[in-house]
Amino acid sequence: MSKKNDDFFVEKKPWSEVKDQLLGCYLKPYVAKILCTRKPLVYVDCFAGKGKFDDGKQGSPLIALEIMQECLASSTIKGVQINSAFIDLNYANDLRTNLKDYPNISIISGAYEDKIDELLQNKADCNVFLYIDPYGIKALDCSKFDEFANGRFHSIELLINMNSFGFIREGCRVMGKQFKMDDDDTFFDELVEYEPTRLDASDKSVVALNHIAGGDYWKSIIEQYINGKINGYEAEEYLSEQYCQRLGQTFKYVLNMPIRIRPGQHTKYRMIHATNHPDGCVLMADNISKRWELMKQIQTGGQMSFFQETVDNQIINEAEIKTNVMKHFSHYDSWTALNETLAGFFVNYGVVCRSGEIAKVLKALEKDGRLEVRRNPRLTEKGKPSTFMAEGHGKTVSVKWVK
Ligand SMILES: C[S@@+](CC[C@H](N)C(=O)[O-])C[C@H]1O[C@@H](n2cnc3c(N)ncnc32)[C@H](O)[C@@H]1O
CATH class of the missing domain: 3.40.50.150 (Vaccinia Virus protein VP39)
Structure with a gap:
């Protein structure tokens, strides 16, 4: 019309x-x-x-x-x-x-x-x-x-x-x-x-x-x-x-x-x-x-949806996100800023979830020894190793895939 x-x-x-x-x-x-x-x-x-x-x-x-x-x-x-x-x-x-x-x-x-x-x-x-x-x-x-x-x-x-x-x-x-x-x-x-x-x-x-x-x-x-x-x-x-x-x-x-x-x-x-x-x-x-x-x-009309969906109204499949995160991050075999890797992920796979969801997968990969992570500052105020997986507010993160 x-x-x-x-x-x-x-x-x-x-x-x-x-x-x-x-x-x-x-x-x-x-x-x-x-x-x-x-x-x-x-x-x-x-x-x-x-x-x-x-x-x-x-x-x-x-x-x-x-x-x-x-x-x-x-x-x-x-x-x-x-x-x-x-x-x-x-x-x-x-x-x-x-x-x-x-x-x-x-x-x-x-x-x-x-x-x-x-x-x-x-x-x-x-x-x-x-x-x-x-x-x-x-x-x-x-x-x-x-x-x-x-x-x-x-x-x-x-x-x-x-x-x-x-x-x-x-x-x-x-x-x-x-x-x-x-x-x-x-x-x-x-x-x-x-x-x-x-x-x-x-x-x-x-x-x-x-x-x-x-x-x-x-x-x-x-x-x-x-x-x-x-x-x-x-x-x-x-x-x-x-x-x-x-x-x-x-x-x-x-x-x-x-x-x-x-x-x-x-x-x-x-x-x-x-x-x-x-x-x-x-x-x-x-x-x-x-x-x-x-x-x-x-x-x-204000009702909560039972399923989580992507912007394309596709049901979010966590296993698929994990597979795609692994596929994407396995290309980073030299140190790369976290936001650069995340931006690349969103461009390739679309906005299938928030960056925080990807960060969770990355932390698990770090724990499993699949991903190396460098954080700055390296230590918290209490002197413990930092664990953040997001950049900004004076914090930087670089990642590298372990072959
Ligand atoms: C979709 S409306 C913009 C609405 C605005 N973003 C808002 O949220 O209030 C498009 C506007 O573009 C103006 N417009 C149309 N052709 C234009 C042109 N060639 N250059 C600049 N403005 C134009 C129209 O007068 C109209 O106000």
Whole structure:
């Protein structure tokens, strides 16, 4: 169902809640960590909206600003600059009204595609975080993301809302077929899209989709779908997987969280996180895991689920996690920072559990003599050998597989 732009802000929908919590709950530890680098943070909400929904709920700009203010107030590190900018094509005036309590922010009226380069000029050596939450897919130019990754920034992270089904539907249209969910005629009615991207069957549209996907790999997925070799849900899964791999050519760690509101229901869209920093990836993986709990509560109307499930609604199989942890860590035959190994695990296997669960398996492997572990500090305050299996707060851990 295509809806008018304005309707989006009438009332904050549950999937917007999950999306904003994913952002907000990540920003807290992210900003705390970034302040420790003592380099300026440049935060850009590239499709900022109004700042506030008409029902009074906070939109992404207010959520981020409140968190950044809290982090600055509570940090012992003083004097680090945070520059935040909010771009919107339609709602700059609303942003000015709704964000008026926050001085020293930039509100930019216009299109992200036209404004972002100028905004990031002279930001070399800064930590840059871009929140990219458009309605459709049109503005998601993959080569732009490559440019960001190869930029001169001290660090760069993206959190992207990717309407993967919207892409599949347009892919079908461009290849002269109509996309229809095999078992659900009302699928696109439920998807509730605002300003969906519409393309026609032309070479120009193929080029447009190539730009968005960062290649033409999407064509063979659409062909398989059209030829009945895969269903629509599989097409969405393959597309998301390959899109993340494509982003992975320029960002070292790419994770995604499917957003779906009812159990058994299929993905509405994907939130994709791209970073070159392992700490960011591990933070986001734990955040995705926690947000997943919230999404599950929304899905089940607050009822507790008997089984533990992954973000893909798969039942968590502890034995499988253990097998995969062993498979993954057996590749580290030289000393490697724990967060680097964990980030690699999440990229390869998806967010199948929290990092704490992997740490438990690693401790057992250490006990069995399969994994060597170096900790700093080596001893506790009481002079006993340290046993922690997590990095941060002045603690570091390196691991090495014992052959
Ligand atoms: C999904 S909404 C953003 C919601 C916001 N993240 C929040 O949580 O409140 C997308 C926004 O992008 C804006 N928009 C549409 N095209 C744009 C473009 N090319 N550049 C910047 N903003 C755009 C729309 O006006 C709309 O407010």
